[in-house]
Amino acid sequence: MTSQKLQFQSVGKTFPRKGEAPLQVLDGISLDVRDNEFVALVGASGCGKSTLLRIAAGLEQASSGQVLLRGAPVQGPGAERGMVFQNYSLYPWLTVMENLRFSRSLKANRRKVRNDSELGGIVDRGYALLEMMGLAPYKDSYPSQLSGGMQQRVAIARALLSSPEVLLMDEPFGALDAQTREVMHDLLLHLFAVERSTVLFVTHDVEEAVYLADRVVVLAPRPGRIDSIHAMPWGYERDQGLKLKPEFVQMKGEILARIRATSGMQTDFSLLERMAKHGAHAGRRQAHD
Numbered sequence: 452m453t454s455q456k457l458q459f460q461s462v463g464k465t466f467p468r469k470g471e472a473p474l475q476v477l478d479g480i481s482l483d484v485r486d487n488e489f490v491a492l493v494g495a496s497g498c499g500k501s502t503l504l505r506i507a508a509g510l511e512q513a514s515s516g517q518v519l520l521r522g523a524p525v526q527g528p529g530a531e532r533g534m535v536f537q538n539y540s541l542y543p544w545l546t547v548m549e550n551l552r553f554s555r556s557l558k559a560n561r562r563k564v565r566n567d568s569e570l571g572g573i574v575d576r577g578y579a580l581l582e583m584m585g586l587a588p589y590k591d592s593y594p595s596q597l598s599g600g601m602q603q604r605v606a607i608a609r610a611l612l613s614s615p616e617v618l619l620m621d622e623p624f625g626a627l628d629a630q631t632r633e634v635m636h637d638l639l640l641h642l643f644a645v646e647r648s649t650v651l652f653v654t655h656d657v658e659e660a661v662y663l664a665d666r667v668v669v670l671a672p673r674p675g676r677i678d679s680i681h682a683m684p685w686g687y688e689r690d691q692g693l694k695l696k697p698e699f700v701q702m703k704g705e706i707l708a709r710i711r712a713t714s715g716m717q718t719d720f721s722l723l724e725r726m727a728k729h730g731a732h733a734g735r736r737q738a739h740d
């Protein structure tokens with residue numbers, strides 16, 4: 452019996468392009484995500500983070516290699532994988548509670564196992580999740596009546612409703628302001644501890660990745676491949692004070708340095724300084740002449 456929940460085995464992805472050579476987005480990604488592990492994917496823009504997550508969700512097919520969930524190949528979307536996107540994706544014409552129930556009854560219909568006791572249990576769990584998220588008073592509100600942070604909490608509650616084994620999150624807090632993000636981080640850590648789910652989390656924000664994850668995977672771009680994997684030396688018990696600790700700052704710096712190195716971004720600013728000095732000399736010479 453393996454403790455690996457999600458296994459990426461030499462995953463590659465190529466998108467066809469009209470009149471051009473196909474675009475190779477991912478190449479030979481091999482990664483094991485353990486049961487109850489929280490793994491964050493970071494990397495330069497366009498390195499294929501979302502594509503990798505979508506392959507795990509079964510929304511895209513790998514061009515080569517495969518993804519296994521508990522040892523079985525992923526062949527399409529499934530209720531055992533919950534997905535949360537950046538743009539809350541709630542139905543605006545449904546209330547908070549209806550948003551939860553509607554998506555669940557759709558899934559139940561798809562699996563043809565709908566029955567009253569199952570749906571009754573789901574409604575109870577829906578209430579419990581809304582309670583945990585501080586959203587119980589808003590169960591009859593419409594998404595437009597809620598702040599961005601509250602809408603995203605509804606989307607997370609909806610994804611957790613069917614007790615997914617794996618939660619796939621694509622920049623879930625990308626549209627929120629800094630304070631709301633911090634609140635959401637602690638809420639997510641709390642949920643993670645209670646629900647004991649396995650999380651694969653895509654983000655641009657290295658601090659967010661280091662604060663939340665057990666391991667942070669840096670992808671290098673063109674084509675996307677694994678550059679480095681960083682295990683966090685601290686345990687689950689985290690609070691905002693961790694961000695001030697030297698080991699946290701150092702870890703963040705190491706990961707940022709890898710992203711800069713892999714993206715080919717200029718980190719040696721001496722060239723710019725030399726150019727500025729050269730420009731100043733030239734300017735003085737012109738004024739003198």
Ligand SMILES: Nc1ncnc2c1ncn2[C@@H]1O[C@H](COP(=O)(O)OP(=O)(O)OP(=O)(O)O)[C@@H](O)[C@H]1O
Nearest residue numbers: 466474476494495496497498499500501502503655
């Ligand atoms: N369906 C598609 N068809 C063609 N190209 C695609 C498709 N989906 C993604 N791509 C391309 O694949 C590359 C990787 O995209 P992806 O969104 O996975 O990267 P990312 O690392 O998540 O980017 P970002 O950090 O900017 O969100 C990009 O060049 C993108 O344009």
